[in-house]
Amino acid sequence: MNIFIEKENKRLALAKHAIRVADLLLDLGIKDSTVIVVKNGTVVLEDELLEQEDDIQILSVVSGG
C-alpha cells in the first residue's frame, strides 16, 4: 500500500497484505491524537482494515506555530 505521511512529507510503499489503522500507527510510532487517517479519499478510524491496494494519507493535526 502507498502511504503518505504529511508531517514529514514522506511517501512509503508498504508491502503488507492487510493491517488495521491502529497497528499501522503503532508500527510507524505515530500517536493517534496527532493524526487523521484517510483511505482512498475517505476519513477512517482506528479499527479500519487497510489492504494492499489502498492509498493512505496520514494527515497531521498539530498546528504550525
Add this chain to the structure above:
Amino acid sequence: MQCTKCAEKAVYTGQGQNFCKNHFINYFENKVLRTITRFGLFAPDDQVCVATSGGKDSLSVLYMTMKYCREHHIAFFALAIDEGIAGYRDHTLDDLRLFCTQYDIKLEIVSFKDRFGDTLDNIREKGIEKNKKPCTVCGIFRRTLLNREAKRLGATKLATGHNLDDEAQSFLMNTLLGNMSHNASLGPITGLNQNDKFVPRVKPLYFISEKESRLFALLKGFKVEFNECPNIGLSFRATVRDEINAIESKLPGAKNGIVNAFLEILPELKEKYRAEKSRHTFQYCKRCGDACSGEICNACRLEEELCRKETVLRNSKE
C-alpha cells in the same frame, strides 16, 4: 464503526460517541456555538475582529464566527499578521486570501516589516539577544500588533483560533514554570482588567481539540496545507505539546480533563490576581501609549533593541 446517531460509517470517535461526517459537523458547530453563548463571547453591539493566519484553527474560527455573526447581525472582519517567515506564512496567507474571497469576508493584512521595520527572518538573522528565541520576539510583536491593529480598525472583541490543546499547553507551561498569575489571564475570555487600550480576546474554539479542528476543516473542504513554522521545534510549547499528546494516547480525554480542572479554579485565580493588580495603578508605555506594566512595553523595548543592533551592524561595516 457506525455513527451513534445514524446508519452511516463513523469518521470521528470521542467521549464515547461516534459520528459520521454530517453528525460530526453538527456536533462541532453546536459545541462552538454553545461556547459562544455560555461565556457570552459576542454581544449584539460588538465589532468582532478575527485573528487569522490561514491555518486550520484560524479558518475554523473564522467560519464559525462568520456563521454566528451573520445570523445575529454582528459586524466582523478578519485580520492577519505577516511575520515574514519565508516558506511558511506566505503559504498560509495564500490559503487565507482564497477563503476570504470565497466567503466574501473583509480581510486586513499587516506585516512586521511595515510596522516594526523588518521581517522575523531578518530579525532572527541579526540575532537580537542571544537568549531570546525567535518565538519570544514573534509572540511579543504579534500580540502587540493584533491588539493595536484591531483597536485601530474599531474592534471591540478579538476572536482567536486558540483551541483545547493550546489551552491545556498554556496552563501546563505556566504551571511548570510556577507562573500562576499568567494562568489567571487564560480562559475563554482573556485578560484580567478592562482597559480601554486593550481589546478583549475571546476563544470560540475553547473546547475544540486540534484533531477536531483539522477534521472539521477537512470535511468542510477548507484548503489547508500542512505547514509548520521552521522555528517551532525550538519552543518549550512543542515539548509540552508532545508530552500532553503522549498522555492523551494512554488516557483519552486527558486534555479535556486538564482544561475543565483549570476552569474550576479560574474564578478564584482571576479574583486573586485582579485584586493584586488593581493595587498598582495602570501604566502606559512612554513610547507608544499602550497599557503596560513597566515604563515602556515589551514590543517597544524589542524595537529599540533592534534599532541599536542595526546601528552597531552599520557601524561595524563602515
